[in-house]
Amino acid sequence: MTIQWFPGHMAKARRQVTEKLKLIDIVYELVDARIPVSSRNPMIDEIISNKPRIILLNKADMADAKVTREWLDYFNLPGSSTKAIAIDSQTGKGIQQIATLSKELLKEKFDKMQSRGIRPRAIRALIVGIPNVGKSTLINRLAKKNIAQTGDRPGVTKAQQWVKVGKELELLDTPGILWPKFEDQEVGYRLATTGAIKDTIINLQDIAVFALRFLTDAYPERLKDRYGLEEIPEDIVELFDAIGSKRGCKMSGGHIDYDKTAELVIREIRSEKLGKISLERPEKL
Numbered sequence: 001m002t003i004q005w006f007p008g009h010m011a012k013a014r015r016q017v018t019e020k021l022k023l024i025d026i027v028y029e030l031v032d033a034r035i036p037v038s039s040r041n042p043m044i045d046e047i048i049s050n051k052p053r054i055i056l057l058n059k060a061d062m063a064d065a066k067v068t069r070e071w072l073d074y075f076n077l078p079g080s081s082t083k084a085i086a087i088d089s090q091t092g093k094g095i096q097q098i099a100t101l102s103k104e105l106l107k108e109k110f111d112k113m114q115s116r117g118i119r120p121r122a123i124r125a126l127i128v129g130i131p132n133v134g135k136s137t138l139i140n141r142l143a144k145k146n147i148a149q150t151g152d153r154p155g156v157t158k159a160q161q162w163v164k165v166g167k168e169l170e171l172l173d174t175p176g177i178l179w180p181k182f183e184d185q186e187v188g189y190r191l192a193t194t195g196a197i198k199d200t201i202i203n204l205q206d207i208a209v210f211a212l213r214f215l216t217d218a219y220p221e222r223l224k225d226r227y228g229l230e231e232i233p234e235d236i237v238e239l240f241d242a243i244g245s246k247r248g249c250k251m252s253g254g255h256i257d258y259d260k261t262a263e264l265v266i267r268e269i270r271s272e273k274l275g276k277i278s279l280e281r282p283e284k285l
Contacts, residue, residue: 026052030129033057035279036071038190052081052105058134060086067278074282089138122170132196190279208262222274
């Protein structure tokens with residue numbers, strides 16, 4: 001499977017981001033805490049090169065807290081100009097750390113500017129991330145007003161804009177940049193499971209098959225508890241049948257409606273009915 005989803009405004013965004021880099025002190029890279037690697041665009045490393053960076057593990061309240069701590073250890077390497085913090089842009093949890101950490105990472109640069117007689121100015125930050133990872137919600141939370149357009153559909157933010165956050169921070173928002181194609185099909189499935197790419201891109205049954213296999217391996221007890229299963233069938237069709245039967249996802253004639261069952265499973269994962277789930281772990285890399 002090679003999924004391609006690269007609207008023209010995203011190609012344009014890549015060019016614009018590259019042009020704006022010379023104005024920027026630091027990059028805020030927003031990722032989904034449930035899939036911190038799959039939700040990182042590999043192109044961003046190329047684009048931002050050696051700029052200081054803070055990786056913001058957003059939607060941390062939806063992720064498995066133990067796994068999120070492992071990811072923070074993974075990203076926060078001593079002596080690196082890349083740091084990571086867990087946040088939740090919906091509730092504002094953790095976002096007060098962003099300014100503090102930015103000042104720490106940029107202290108040397110701003111001290112040098114001051115020693116050369118350059119007047120203090122606001123930190124200029126570029127905020128990047130794939131679609132539907134919560135950039136607009138974060139900007140609105142930081143700015144304490146509704147500046148950025150938000151939505152739960154990938155590709156909502158389509159224009160770049162500067163946003164002032166008090167006197168100390170200026171943010172450049174960018175449209176979500178998704179890479180041209182996913183070479184690794186599991187990346188596509190993880191993104192689809194969390195809703196980061198449109199449900200029309202991958203068949204919902206395929207997404208549900210991937211998600212159920214993952215849950216069977218990583219969170220079997222939750223799967224059993226949620227759907228009243230004594231044991232999890234090894235055969236994926238039998239698992240669909242068991243869940244569909246328990247939840248009344250049937251067509252006329254009593255046959256299991258696999259589309260409805262798939263929709264139910266994906267909806268319940270996204271709405272945390274199976275608890276807080278992380279779909280990838282550092283030790284699996």
